[in-house]
Amino acid sequence: MQGNDVVDGVQVKWPVDLSHMRPEDAAEWLVARYGGGVMPIKPELIAQHLGVKVGELTVQPLGSVTVDPEGILWILVDLSIHVYEQRFAVAHALGQIVLRQVRPPACPWELCERTSSEPVETPDQPPARFAASLLVPREDLRWCVTSGWMRNAAQIERTLCVPMSLLNYRYAQLLAERR
Numbered sequence: 001m002q003g004n005d006v007v008d009g010v011q012v013k014w015p016v017d018l019s020h021m022r023p024e025d026a027a028e029w030l031v032a033r034y035g036g037g038v039m040p041i042k043p044e045l046i047a048q049h050l051g052v053k054v055g056e057l058t059v060q061p062l063g064s065v066t067v068d069p070e071g072i073l074w075i076l077v078d079l080s081i082h083v084y085e086q087r088f089a090v091a092h093a094l095g096q097i098v099l100r101q102v103r104p105p106a107c108p109w110e111l112c113e114r115t116s117s118e119p120v121e122t123p124d125q126p127p128a129r130f131a132a133s134l135l136v137p138r139e140d141l142r143w144c145v146t147s148g149w150m151r152n153a154a155q156i157e158r159t160l161c162v163p164m165s166l167l168n169y170r171y172a173q174l175l176a177e178r179r
Helices: 023-034 043-049 083-098 126-135 138-146 153-160 163-178
Strands: 003-007 010-014 051-058 064-067 073-077
Touching: 010 073, 023 043, 023 083, 023 126, 023 163, 043 051, 043 083, 064 083, 073 083, 083 126, 126 163, 138 153, 138 163, 153 163
Parallel strands: 051 073
Antiparallel strands: 003 010, 064 073
16 A cells, blocks of 8 residues: 545545556556456456455445545445446546545546536546546557457457447547657
């Protein structure tokens, strides 16, 4: 554990502080260190490696970051939502934790699917950029696009377990990096 702060009267056991990094770089660092070299990336396993617990949110339909009385961080996810939304919610919450931005929006997965008419956060906010980069790492996407093995976007979508909108967002980011 890399630092302890008191939040709402509880001594929080933060796993790692990557707030000094760009969200995309922080995500890539975690993938390189804890991703296991497999596709799709499993954000819940990365959270567990960091000592963050992942559980089911049963009170209301949203994703959330909370701290238990022992100071352990928890990511709680609504299991009734689509698996892509669950993965994005966990990755988004993990971004909030490692970037030290623990004020979760009500529906982080909406950034991924863009189904809400009133998004609570723009896709350019750090936790959303972190989540997109964690679920679609630069090298994985580059390999999928250039290997010849992946023949179409639907196959890449299934391999990385992310919605097409997230693939498009990350692809546009990568193209912008090249300029």
